[in-house]
Amino acid sequence: MSTAATPAPTPAAGVRARRMVDLALRVRELGIIGALALLILVTAVIEPRFVHADSLRNLALNAAIFAILAVGQTLVLITRNVDLSVGSVLGLTAYMSGELLSKHPGTSILVVVALAMLMGAACGLLNGVLVTFGRVPALVVTLGTLYVFRGLAFLWTNGSQINAETLPDGFLNIGTGSFLGIPTMALIALVVVLVVGQVLRDYRPGRELYAIGSNPDAARLAGVRSDRRVCTAFVVSGALAGLGGMLFTARFGTVDATAGTGYELTVVSAAVVGGVAIFGGVGSVYGAALGAVLLGTITSALIVLKVDSFWQQAAVGALLLLAIAFDRLVGLRLDAALRQRSSRRA
């Protein structure tokens, strides 16, 4: 993005406005990166082992699944909806992946990935259709499917569990292996973040999601097919939850019907900490993914710092509140600044 290319009538004001806006847009991600760096630094000073390659690997591994789910959640949040069913979808697909591989250990991993994502997408489609065609608020729909999908998972497993022992090593290696020193799972998450990030930034469907969340009525007037787009957001969120479920099985090896219970709130928290507005129109998947990394790192750091694990949850909650309060204050400031400049335009 070059600033020189624009034929700005009033260069000074134009550039200043643009710079401020750019900063405001990027500052969010910068803020999380700053907080993350500070956290790692402080922890490292107290316990240097925290920054050993091995430990950092673990950080990346811990955050990978949450980052992937947060990416999907971001798409949905941007459109002024919410997907609370991701934890249950993850549970369902995690079990499906495990069941498939332990019954047919020869199955190609790509087939497992495809099936898991397909199953997740189907769940997402159900959510999306209920929200758009059924005109049921997303909060209600996904709260309902949170129960339904979880119940189905329980019915399906009927109390059984998949053990790492029954899973092929090639599959488990996704969860533990690495490529060029970077854990495979983290690489997968990175690819997901970058691809979705690009689509959101540089492709029409992505931009239209922002439009829908920013002003649904105007989006309709602009010819955006809102229902279809919102549906797609849910489908992608479901598919990514499916991918997450498959990775969950690969990572932990042991899955039962409770896999991913309670993830929904962590995932929404990660996205919101990452600057995604809960009322739509604002945020990026980069921020959301960073939010997931930050939440994961706090948990690890507290363990390493030998802080009672009891504080973990409180810290996560406090961080979320800080993040939204910060966003609100910055938003108010920015609004005021923008209005000031615009109001006395002679």
Add this chain to the structure above:
Amino acid sequence: GSTKNDSSTSSGSGGASTSASADTGKANPNAPYKKGMKVVQIPKQLGNPYEDIEDNGTKKAVEEVGGTFVRKGPTDAGASTQVPIIQSSTQTKPDAIVIAGNDPDAVAPALKQAAARGIKVVAQDSDVAPDARKVFINQASSEEIGRDEVRLLGQQIGYKGQIAILSATANATNQNTWIKFMKDELTKPKYKDMKLVKVAYGDDDDQKSFQQTQGLIQAYPKLAGIISPTTVGIAAAGRYLSKSPQKGKIKLTGLGTPNQMRKFVKDGTVEAFELWNPADVGYLGGYATAALVSGQITGAEGETFKAGHLGTRKIGANGEVILGPPTRFNKANIDKFDF
């Protein structure tokens, strides 16, 4: 008609009080098994494979004596989640309830209500408040398990270094009893160089246990060994260690099932661990229940009952029946077991 049912319920509870007074009467060791007895089994939570094995043992025993077996359980192991299930089971008037308690006290009032209606209550695996049940089937002497775990780890690490415990939930009765005896064992001079640095809780949640293991190792770099007296915990810890550079260096032992642990024993992550046969725990529980229902025992100390292929067993102090010493599993014998 609800009124009809109401009256039948009240007459039912009236009947219960008479049978309750019969309880205090004498046991008749030679009484025949009650025909068509109905037993409800309430596990800590559905979806725990260890409990599945155990409950299948109970089922086998109950069916051997010609009874019917129903299993109902909560979907999570919260303290009070068993209460509604106990209450609904009570309403269906079974002869007995066999329970693995999530919380000894939270379930007690509901169990006492059941007992008041003439339902025999047996706890197995994890005890409930003693006055809320007649018999408790203990896998092994809690003291024996606790001390033996420490002995086992001590041998593996040469009685030297920092150790940690990875437990299940902080309220779990059996866990806490074992840990108490572990700590007591550690005070012996033999273990003066072994130091317990942390008791971590993985909540019998695979992922949480996994992360707790990871955290323990980061927080205590000099850690020499981990005891995890829970099947979920030891499997998660094993999985973490098997892929970490500390594999084989940090010793891991505890209570686990051979099927879950086979891989880690074979790849050298784990030298040895222990467990009783959970199917036998359930089986013993099933026979104790049948004996109780049929009036062969009342739960008093010293009474004996027949327990199928486990032979004749005796009720100890506090109504406890102990299955026996746990089995140690290692590379040499693990392939002989399948559960």
Add this chain to the structure above:
Amino acid sequence: MTQPTPAARAADPILELRDAAKSYGAVRALRDGTLALRPGEVRALVGENGAGKSTLVKLLAGVIRLDGGTMLVDGEPVDFHSPTAARDAGIAVIYQEPTLFPDLSVAENVVMGRHPRGALGRIDRGAVRRQVQELLDRLGVKLAAERPVRGLSIADQQIVEIAKALSFDARVLIMDEPTAALSGPEVERLFGVVRALRERGAAVLFISHRLAEVFAICETVTVMRDGQVVHDTRTADISADELVRRMVGRELGALFPKEQAGVGAEVLRVHRLTREGVFTDVSFAVRAGEIVALAGLVGAGRSEVARAIFGIDRPDAGHVEVGGVRLPRGRPSAAMRAGIGFVPEDRRQQGLVMDLSVQRNVTMTRLRELARGGLLRASAERRLAREWAERLQLKYHRLEDPVGFLSGGNQQKVVLAKWLATEPSLLIVDEPTRGIDVGTKAEVHRLLSELAGRGVAILMVSSELPEVLGMADRVLVMHEGRLTGELSRAEADEERVMRAATGQVEAAA
């Protein structure tokens, strides 16, 4: 039914509407919508507030669908089921209410749904910025394409709307009051663009309340009244007075039954009230029995002053006194207790709770007084609501019906009722007759006049000059957030008010 008089019938219409009808619940917003747009024609659509102009526009744009009648494009009947369908037919629309995405940049707002794309369908951000900046420059505005829309002034938002409509080669351009928030030079440039479009053979439908603009740019004009097209002619064939008469449908005088009332003690004193970036240093007083009008162009900050007085917004400096007692800042409940009533400008969003019943809306301001021992008495509630419904001659079916079922004028009466029920000593009315039919309008005016006669002080914000001149004892004029004129009833005339409203200040009286 007026027969459309032929005017420059060289070509067949691109877009035509015949006997279009549209109702919103009980409100018949449009009855006989008949209109044709030919290539190279710039047509004005005029009519009072609520005449149905915007409704007609929304029909042409595919936002709402016809209840009756037909729409033709190039002589073929069409049924636009979405705005996209209208756009695909080459119809570009600037809506009266800005329809922007506050979180997105100006450039994206303009191209949304039609981003120029490069390789692999990727959005060509450079092209987006270039195109939009070019467009903005053509409109002669200093607006950075990369800036987010959030925080733009109403005028700038309108510019973005215009840029949006011009961003594709439309055959028909429909503009619903595009100039309402624009200043002179901006209007001129817009007209330049309109002329260029006309040269290209496009048709333009132009809606405005400013008749001067109508005569300056349009060659044909359609007049609407009460949801009906009542006249269709060439602008050359009609005078401004005649046009107004057709719009209003009766002589103006009867609309403003202002009675002379004795002016009493000072009720309201506003002292150096300032709200950063909105209005500055506003001081004035209103006395019992007096109607004071606050006039000015849209966006001058009149509504903001009214809101600040009532405590909706918190002023940054200055204060408000009622009966000599200072009001706390930003507390409508305190203002209410001091005897102020406030009829806000946006009836649907601010004045009423549409989902609640007529009764609930009327009693909303009197809940405390209606309760006995903390409990509400249904009978008292009913009595109060019925009493005011009768006093204001409200037309309703049942008091339990949601107030949204009523027609606009009756809705406004409910707003008035709920405030009159508090028996205020000062009533602030913001655009009290916006979007209500002529008959009701006169009723509202009579009501205000009577209230003043009973000694209620009235502060009236209005954009309708005739209303201001017809009703006010005194006119205060605002320009860009400052008071620029104060005129007595005798002094006030159209020219003086306009001069003050556009900042050509003459010494305050």
Add this chain to the structure above:
Amino acid sequence: MPDLATSSPRDPAASAAGAADGAPPRGRGGAAALLRWEVLIAGLILVTCVVGQAISSQFLTTDSFTTGSLDLSEIALMALPLALVIVAAEIDLSIASVLGLSSAVMAYLWNQGLPIELIAPICIVVGGLCGAFNGLLVTRLGLPSLAVTIGTLALFRGLAFVVIGDASITDFPTDWTDRAFGNFAGTFVPNTIVLFAVLAVAFAVLLHATPFGRSIFAVGANEEAAWFSGLRVKRIKLTLFILSGAVAGLAGVVISLRNSTAAANVGTGFELTTVAAVVLGGVSIFGGRGTIGGVVLALLLLGGIQKALTLSDSISSYWIQIVTGALLIGSVLGPNLVQRAREARSHASRSRGSWPPRLGPDQARPLEEDA
């Protein structure tokens, strides 16, 4: 002719004409729709009774009522203030964590040797403070309550663990635990349900018969208009959050005594069940609509379904979740589909008769208002 000075002219002809000219009578009206909703729930309860009795002959017994209602005690208690919060177009997801914190505080204070008589009010106050914290963040900072209470859901639960860690306290005096577990004066109604009934009446009166309750509806249906009508929107919302927190604190005391166990982790996940009960009860998640009666009926329905399913020997208890979820969605979807069908039909004939359809289901719109 409006006449303000003297008494109004009672002109029957005019008002009759008004009625005739006014909106034509319609089947759909706020009150009518709600009434129908409650009738529907009552119908579902009947169906549950029939099916339940078919599942187990034990279903229609006082015993079932006693035990079934006891299980839902805390959720029922928390549903009452939550209904008010949701009517005001806000949401409180932190209630279950407040319940946990209250239980933890109770355990802590009991360890300190305080009597229950003192502990209970302290726990309620602690709950109220938690609610005030939520309320202040929502009203003073203008943050969306959904995000705020997801944050405090984690925060309060975390604080609960900080207070007593993983410990649990089980040695409460039996006269208190018996009280919480027992029935009311020889009837089959549990004491906790008597408490609920009392509070339900209180909340019903508060919501439906007081100025405060009226204001809640106005705030929920159109916050801006409520503020323009001189209602103290922020104070109303703050009060609601405090009420919600205080009742959750009370529920924490009740559940601890009822289960004779106080611990930091009690009631995990209750928030979603409570929201489900409230929405099922016909309270619009967008605010502005709902009744306490509907919520009470919904609780009855949920309790009935749970009881029926746990009584069955053959139906897996997993079905409880599936049925709850489906019911929740169905409760909103059903009426929507009916309306859609009606719209489609009426559009074919004539007037649509409704405002522009809601595009994309949006949450309650945050008001851009300072002060």
